[in-house]
């Protein structure tokens with residue numbers, strides 16, 4: 001899939017968006033990154049700014065947007081629980097109003113549109129590993145619902161626009177992904193543990209650490225995005241993209257401590273409400289339809305991510321090739337952000 005399309009990436013200056021823009025530019029496309037800088041940052045794409053085929057538009061997708069494009073990747077939404085729970089109403093709006101606006105744009109321009117959905121649509125799953133047919137177990141009124149139900153409604157909208165208006169859609173369900181350019185205060189487990197370990201501060205395990213997650217390295221995920229977007233018409237998804245290697249949170253903590261040579265102790269904190277007890281993708285469909293499977297194992301991916309955070313915590317000059325230091329967008333959140341009760345976190349307001 002090489003060349004010369006006009007491609008819009010919402011959330012284009014975020015963690016995943018910045019890697020996707022980089023990849024799309026490398027393939028010769030014109031790329032428009034759209035972002036309101038809620039969790040994204042220009043610093044993530046500084047190295048792309050000299051490319052005449054790259055453009056950034058500061059825009060919030062909860063408002064309509066009129067541009068001419070051939071393809072849309074809809075990635076815009078804070079993805080870390082501590083960030084998406086700061087302003088849950090805005091999280092729902094980003095997922096629902098944002099999807100309506102972007103689908104409307106796709107309908108008018110006849111663009112193909114990709115939705116970054118999530119393993120959170122499975123909630124706290126009773127089926128393990130999770131195949132796409134599993135309909136999930138989500139608490140519709142809990143603190144994670146703004147994200148989980150927002151993403152579920154976005155999937156509904158994608159399939160209704162597809163059936164009702166013939167919009168060409170691609171829906172990926174993304175499982176936990178990590179890598180360079182995550183913010184130090186991102187709040188998710190991989191970045192939290194690495195930052196804590198490198199600073200010899202206590203590693204914060206929520207609950208008893210027996211809950212499991214499957215961690216996908218960012219490069220593998222981006223390859224999955226490109227393959228899904230390039231798949232023949234009719235391959236709409238939803239399709240799971242994630243690394244089926246499954247680890248307990250405690251195993252992850254031990255691995256990070258060992259790999260960083262850290263003196264950190266482990267402390268146990270209360271498990272957040274509705275925190276899923278297990279998660280692992282069934283990627284049979286991605287293997288069959290896209291010929292895709294992850295190639296970077298957790299140890300290799302952690303090595304690269306640890307190297308990034310070492311560089312970042314040491315002052316983050318421009319010496320690290322390919323990655324730039326993201327400025328934390330939430331200066332009011334501690335670094336790293338650890339289980340902040342919603343009422344303590346400042347509202348961004350709308």
Ligand code: UDP
Pocket residue numbers: 080081176187188189190192193204205206207211213249271272275276338
């Ligand atoms: N977690 C933890 N310590 C942290 C951050 C997260 O033990 O400092 C746990 C969290 O409770 C969850 C898992 O790690 O069980 C993954 O959390 P994350 O926020 O990364 O992603 P989630 O899959 O829950 O959206």
